[in-house]
Amino acid sequence: MNQAASAHSIGDTADLATATVRFCRLLRSSGLSLPADASHVALRALAAIDISKLEDCRNALMIALLRRPEDRPLFIYLFNLFWVTSSRERRSSAPNPFSGGSTDERSLSDENGIEDGSGEIEGSLRGAGESPHDDLADAGDNAYSSEAASAGLPGSYRSAFTRAQRHELERMSRTLTQLLATRRSRRRISDPTGNFPDLRATMRGSLRHGGAPVVFKRAARRVTRTRLVVFCDVSRSMDEYAAFFLEFAAAVLRRRWKVEVFLFATELARITRIWPHRNWAELKAALPDCGGGTQIGRSLTNFLSLYGDSMLGSGTIVIILSDGLDAGDPALIESAMDRLRHRSHAVIWLNPLIHLKGYEPRAAGMAAALKYVDVFAPVHDLASMRELVHMIRELTYSGRNELRNRIGKKTTAHITNSDSNENSIAAS
Amino acid sequence: MPASQEHKVERIEDVDKLLAGSGYVGDQEIATAIFLAIRLRRPLLIEGHAGVGKTEIAKALTAALSTTMYRLQCYEGLDVSSALYEWNYAKQILRIRMEEQSGRTVAEKEAAIFSEPYLMARPLLQALRHHDKSPVLLIDEIDRADEEFEAFLLEVLSEYQVTIPELGPIGAEHPPYVVLTSNRVRELGDALKRRCLYLWIDYPSLKKELQIVRIKIPGIAETLARQVCRFVQELRAIDLDKRPGVAETLDWGMALCELSGDHLSLDVARATLGCLVKSKHDVERVQSSLSELIEKSAEGQLS
Numbered sequence: 001m002n003q004a005a006s007a008h009s010i011g012d013t014a015d016l017a018t019a020t021v022r023f024c025r026l027l028r029s030s031g032l033s034l035p036a037d038a039s040h041v042a043l044r045a046l047a048a049i050d051i052s053k054l055e056d057c058r059n060a061l062m063i064a065l066l067r068r069p070e071d072r073p074l075f076i077y078l079f080n081l082f083w084v085t086s087s088r089e090r091r092s093s094a095p096n097p098f099s100g101g102s103t104d105e106r107s108l109s110d111e112n113g114i115e116d117g118s119g120e121i122e123g124s125l126r127g128a129g130e131s132p133h134d135d136l137a138d139a140g141d142n143a144y145s146s147e148a149a150s151a152g153l154p155g156s157y158r159s160a161f162t163r164a165q166r167h168e169l170e171r172m173s174r175t176l177t178q179l180l181a182t183r184r185s186r187r188r189i190s191d192p193t194g195n196f197p198d199l200r201a202t203m204r205g206s207l208r209h210g211g212a213p214v215v216f217k218r219a220a221r222r223v224t225r226t227r228l229v230v231f232c233d234v235s236r237s238m239d240e241y242a243a244f245f246l247e248f249a250a251a252v253l254r255r256r257w258k259v260e261v262f263l264f265a266t267e268l269a270r271i272t273r274i275w276p277h278r279n280w281a282e283l284k285a286a287l288p289d290c291g292g293g294t295q296i297g298r299s300l301t302n303f304l305s306l307y308g309d310s311m312l313g314s315g316t317i318v319i320i321l322s323d324g325l326d327a328g329d330p331a332l333i334e335s336a337m338d339r340l341r342h343r344s345h346a347v348i349w350l351n352p353l354i355h356l357k358g359y360e361p362r363a364a365g366m367a368a369a370l371k372y373v374d375v376f377a378p379v380h381d382l383a384s385m386r387e388l389v390h391m392i393r394e395l396t397y398s399g400r401n402e403l404r405n406r407i408g409k410k411t412t413a414h415i416t417n418s419d420s421n422e423n424s425i426a427a428s
Numbered sequence: 429m430p431a432s433q434e435h436k437v438e439r440i441e442d443v444d445k446l447l448a449g450s451g452y453v454g455d456q457e458i459a460t461a462i463f464l465a466i467r468l469r470r471p472l473l474i475e476g477h478a479g480v481g482k483t484e485i486a487k488a489l490t491a492a493l494s495t496t497m498y499r500l501q502c503y504e505g506l507d508v509s510s511a512l513y514e515w516n517y518a519k520q521i522l523r524i525r526m527e528e529q530s531g532r533t534v535a536e537k538e539a540a541i542f543s544e545p546y547l548m549a550r551p552l553l554q555a556l557r558h559h560d561k562s563p564v565l566l567i568d569e570i571d572r573a574d575e576e577f578e579a580f581l582l583e584v585l586s587e588y589q590v591t592i593p594e595l596g597p598i599g600a601e602h603p604p605y606v607v608l609t610s611n612r613v614r615e616l617g618d619a620l621k622r623r624c625l626y627l628w629i630d631y632p633s634l635k636k637e638l639q640i641v642r643i644k645i646p647g648i649a650e651t652l653a654r655q656v657c658r659f660v661q662e663l664r665a666i667d668l669d670k671r672p673g674v675a676e677t678l679d680w681g682m683a684l685c686e687l688s689g690d691h692l693s694l695d696v697a698r699a700t701l702g703c704l705v706k707s708k709h710d711v712e713r714v715q716s717s718l719s720e721l722i723e724k725s726a727e728g729q730l731s
Contacts (some may be wrong), residue, residue, distance in 0.1 A: 035622035041470075045625075048467040049440060056440060059460040067621045069628040071477065132455065186505025199517050200509070207538065211524030224574070227614070258614070305667070309477070309611035339669060342709070369712065 013410040016051075016324075017043055023082050026064070030078060032071050033273075054084070070306070166247060168382055172389050173251035177228065179392050180317050180348075181257050185224030194220030226315040226345070227258040231303075233322035235294035241352040241380055245321045250275055260311055264299035270307075294325060296365055297332030304339055312343040319348045321379070324366025334368040341372040350388070354378035391422070437466050439715055446492035453632075453640045461627040462563035471585050471606035473570075473621065476629035479673020481640075482609040486566040489605065496563040498555040498604070502573035508580065511591060512552045520546055520562060524587060542594035556600040566606040570620075571613040577618050585623050632674060634661050640674060645681045649690035656681050659692065663704065668713065672704045679703045692726070694719055 017039075024039040035041075049056050066075055083098050107222075190198055201217035230252060251263045253275055263269045264348040275357045304312075312318075318340055326333060349369065353359050355378045361370050370376065378384050378392065392409050437443060443459045443466075454462075462485070474482045477647055491498040520541040529539055548599035549557065555565040570578065584590055588600040606731060608624060610616060632640065637657045648656075660677045672680075680703040688696040699717060705711050713720070 033618070035618070037622070041468075041625075043462050043470055048464055055462055059457045060464060061626055062457070063461045063464055063625050066628070067618075069630075072628065139729050183692060185574070187507060187576075200515070203515070203517050203520060206521075206524075207534070210534070210666075211521070211528070211537070213521070301667075310615060313613060343669070 005394050016046065018230075020046065023061075023078075026078060026082060027065065027075070030074065032065075032074065033067070038065055048286070057083070061198070070177060085106070109198075145273075152403070165382060169247055169385065170251040172382075172385050173248050175389050176392060177252050177257060178261065179389075180319075181225050181228050182223050185222045187222050187224065188219035189222045190217060191220035192218055193219040196220065211391055225257050225303060226317065227260070227311065227313070228252070229311055229316055229318045229344075230259065230261045231300070231318070231320045231322070232261065232263050233294060233296070233320075234263045236292065236327075237323055239326045241321075241323075244352075244381065246275075248321070260307075262299075262303060264294075264296070266295045266298075268299040268302045268306075282386070294322075295328045296322060296326045297328045297330070297334075299334050300336035300340060304343075308339075308343065312340070314345055316344045317348065318344045319350065321350045321352075323351055323353050324349075324361060324363050324369065326363065326365030330364040330368040333365045334372075337369045337372040341374075346374040347372060348375040348377070349373040350377055350379040352378065352380035355380055355384060431470065437463065439463075440607075443492075447488055449492035450488045451643055452481075452488035453636055454485075454488075454645060455636065456487065458486050458627065458629070461625060464625055465605060465607075468625070469603065469605075471608060471624045472627060473608045473610065473616070473624035474627045474629060475610045475612055477631065477671065477673055478611055479675035480629045480631060481674055482629060483566065483568055486564055486607040486609075489607065490564045493562075493564070493605070495561055496558060497566055498551045498558070498563055499568060500551040501568045502570050502577070504572055504574060504579055506573045506682060510550055511577070511580075512550050513592060514548045514550065515542070516546045517546050532721055544595075547592075547595070553590065553598070555604045556584075556590060556598060558600075558602060558604065560602075562602040563604045565606045567606065567608045569611060569613075570608045571610040571616060575617060579619050582619055582623065585620075601702045631671070634658065637661070637674060637677060641677060641681050644678050645685055648681055648685050651691050652684060652689075653681065655692040655725045656684060659697075659721055660704065662721050662724050666713065667719070668705065668710045669707050670705070670710060692722060694722055697722055 020042050021039045024034055024042060027038075028034050041064045042061055045060040046057065051057050051328055053351055058076070061079065062072070062075060066072065093318050188194070188198070190201055196219045198217040198219040201219075202213050202215070205215045206213040206215060230249055232242075232249050234242050234246075238245070250270070252259050253261055253272065260270070260272050261275060263271055337347070351361070351366070354376075361367055361376075375392075377388055436444070440456075440459050440463045443463045444454070447454045447459065447462070461472060461474075464470070476482050480725060486497060486499075523541050523546070527540070532540075533601075534708065552565070555563050567581070571579075585606060588603040589597055591597045631637075634657055637660070638653060641653045641657060645653070656677065660672055660680070664671045680700060683700045683703050684692065684696065687700065698715070701711060701714060705714050
């Protein structure tokens, strides 16, 4: 592709087109999601403006291509890398920002080059976060057994489930999602037993009787979906249960409902888009640091500032899967949980340690979080999962009100239940 | 004619001028987005925090193009009958009653009651049927409507045409300029995003906010305006549940303008804090560091 890299005039639209298409491919391979007609729109946008000003070009491309504000920093970084750096390197031969065509020959010279190039970029972007990871893993390793996490990567997470077990887990996760993520919508559907009049249908029906509305049609509120946000602790102390939780997360995600899944350990990572098909390779790339101490408070605070506005709301149910062993400041957990609880419908904390004899939520972080939790229940294997589904079903099907209200009313009762359970365990 | 309007918009700078003329303080990115929306005839999706002036862009665009704006406010449960059209059932029933003795056939009666005079056009249909020139169609807070409505909107946005079963397809003579706004209460579908240009508006810089305050509150003293803007900028840096937008700055500025005259004092700030922060949690957090914040905003004044 050397001929593309040699100097060109601005008027050479074919070259601008090639460069734009390359740029779109670079964005895609760096993990930004672009629509299929992205390069077409980008070119139309560039054609409409005066491309001699770099800033206008950047704005135009951003408006045409970008769809999420979180991606802006990466976009600007890549834009500068693609359109600015390379042209400056070759300023003598090609003064125009677009004349560079393919820019970086190393990374973008051919099909494979694109892959490699993006790898380099990702490497350099993530490099900063990754290198201290190993140090942290060594330094922070005091409380937990280091055996399983030696590689710092989820080799040990790799599922040990048989096919039948995975099916059962999938089935239960499905039921659980269904129970939690539905409620009555304000939208109406025709329903002969409904509580609302359906004037349009009544009118239509009346034509059959020469205009007299003989049959009165009714409508009812439809059942609709609410959002679930699941946080999955993948820190070292959770090694034993991580495979189970990751399977659970995948099963929940495969419902394609309004479900968001995050992993956290010392950092937070969103895996909603990559995990439904249990692609271990991609998960590995997205996985937050697993070594060192868990930072529940910091992860939740990060979540609140990054995604809080868009994902939380009075309909959202938050599920946290964690043992509550935290290396951070308990006050941070408390404030994060307080905000999480105020801005969501209910918070469910599933803790695999509850089943251990004599367990009490005494760890400072867990104790701080507990007062903001609506349902606190054990989950560590298929049997406990079965119990959880049963319990949630009880909660959601009892009473005549909406699911929302039912949970709100009932969970308090459950908290006292679990309290008394713990007391009895402690007493025995 | 839309053509004559478009003649004016040849370059991004033209949009700048139009915006300035209608009292909107924008920046290069906003101007580029509006320019592209006009030239490429694509819907413009604007996202940003509450109160940063998303809706204002549509209003400014309307004023700049001197056309009409149709506004569709979205909410959960919004359906076709309140967004697009509804038949006037009461009127239809009356008509049927009147014609009971007329001896017309059922088909004639049906044709009569399912015709234009019995159709109540809602904002989407109004925008499509606008005769004069291309109007601006503002679909506000699209994230509050549900996904099914979004899917329905796709037909309107890609073809500028809707189909009413009883009347057939209705196409737009002058396709409207569509502006969609979203607060990101939920992530919008990819299909919808794909059809739109996308603009993210962040909180304004100090300079820009100051400019907005001066324009929108003509009577405000210069010192007060500076202090207010600095204070709000400092406030946004604090970790609040709900950070104040430009709309809040303006509310507060107006309140202070009425109360204290030319500078910011602790007592007045404490009394009027409700204009800026709107949750108990946040009020407590701000109250505790209020004097510090005021000092900071005054310090900036001197330097």
